[in-house]
Amino acid sequence: MTLDRTIALVFLTLCLIYGYAAYFVMDAELAPFMKRNPVWPSTFPKVLAVLGIVSAFWVAITAKAGPVKEDGIDYRRLRDYKIGQAAALIGLMTAYALALFPFGFIVSTVLFITLGAFTLGERKLHIVLPVAGITAGSLWYLVQEVLGIFLRPWPFFAGL
């Protein structure tokens, strides 16, 4: 099965769940006085659910496997690309999101940029580390001090 068709079927499933919620769950919770309105919270979602189901079928029926692309990225040749690096960077981004509060903005950011560059093959850490430090420091100043958006700079155990 082509990737197009798989995506269309996944989308179809999501539309069915969305449609079920719109047709059967949302209206049950509607306050009686709201039922006199010509538009309910479920009206637009109901239309969208039908449109979604139709478009998912349309894609699933018309999807065709084209020739493998020689130029550009083709999912059928994923092994030819640096998939390990991409997966490592996605993992790193997830770790960054989880580490931002406990480890503080500056430590997490310096580590994220340095490890990111290292993953991609950069070994000049004497350049990466100071650049990452300056970026993290100046951005922290902008966000916390100028914009007033809270960003803990140091790890939780530093007491700051």
Next chain:
Amino acid sequence: MIEGIWTGLTTAFSISNILMVVGGCLIGTFIGMLPGLGPMSIIAIMIPVAVSIGDPSSALILLAGVYYGAIFGGSTSSILINAPGVASTVATSFDGYPMARQGKAGKALTVAAVSSFSGGTIGAILLLVFAPALASVALLFHSTEYFALMVVGLSAIAAFAGSGQVAKAVMMTVAGLMLATVGEAALFQSPRFTGGVMDLQSGFSFITLAMAMFALPEAIFLVLDPKRSETGDGSSEIKDLRITRDEARRIAPVIGRQSVQGFMIGVMPGAGATIASFLGYAVERNIASEKERAEFGKGSVKGLAAPETANNAACTGSFVPLLTLGIPGSGTTAILLGALIALNVTPGPRLMVDEPNVFWSVIISMYLGNLILLILNLPLIPYIAKVLTIPRNFLIPFILFFTLMGAYIGQNNATELLLLVGLGVVATILRLADFPLPPLLIGFILGRMLEDNFARSMQLYDGPSFIWERPMTLGLLILAAALLLLPRYRTLRKGAGNDRSA
């Protein structure tokens, strides 16, 4: 009026006010380049500075400089790293980023700067001449017309429905519209499709979705295939900033048309620069010749000039209801209204009579802001474009970091970052299967406004009769259908023609 313009000119062209506009443009451009910080947040940051100046004209001149600087800064990140920080620059990335990938980053930035300048300038002239008259026209637009206008805006998806892509483009638009229904709707006061997750109560954030759909998949693609990082012979091509005579000839009519169209859309409260940019892109694509249409989405100068001109003209247009009626038509003008009130100036029909120096100096300073921006940014473009010559091992972690920061600043919430990564992975899979992602974002941006205006119209007319009872609504809906169907009709006719000749 002439006296007023003269007062405005003398106020705006004083040394201290020129310095204000220069400072404002520079601050706006540099902060605006950070994804997540749009004109609205930057103006909000600058309000205390502006208020401390005391003189309303100087304060507004500073804010006008910041406004235009921020819009240009936002376009820069769209063009260079495919990270549109604000909704109005999403359409800029459709052709701006492909141009940068072809090694024409410098040229793309120049086209953007020139188009923004022209759009802003023509807008300022229109504002000067028609402001009072247009204010009354803007009031003729009701929610039914807004609903129809959003539908016209959605017709921009036709641009991404190439051969065999129609079904995918429609599916992506519906997905975007569905995402827009998540969270609490203003009209119903009840959360929908949140699954009990508190962080989804206010719905998905635009910035998270924009970063996940555009910037993140592109960065992952750059990692997957290192050859994609090569943007031609870097240093030599970045010097190629000049717009050729042929390109100038091609974009001149686009700039002319989109300045007027963008301005008119900007005048209507609530429509704003986003709709103007999508609509500008859709209209220009539809009226382009077949050969030029094929270039749209692949690095067309027309495709870049259209949204850039339209969004700047619309920003200028949004000052019409603000200055003449005291109605802020967009988030940014709402913040400016706050600044004006803090400065003891009350916008409205009396402003032109009571404080003509403020009224006219704001209009003149908008023109001045545009001019200074062009003078400041043209020499800076080669340096800004040099970002792309940074080795990929350095550049990619920074792009990812700024993408994450954009989402964080927008929502001040670490959960948003996890959402960004998740949606980014989904978007990468969709891109691998050749699903066009811009329709999803267009659907998401317009979805909420579409539903609100639809619901309001249904309530006002107690059913869908507004569609045929209001001629302007019907006309706009017919226009939307034409914009969607015309390319299809042309393709079919061409196919039939080919069959006959064969």
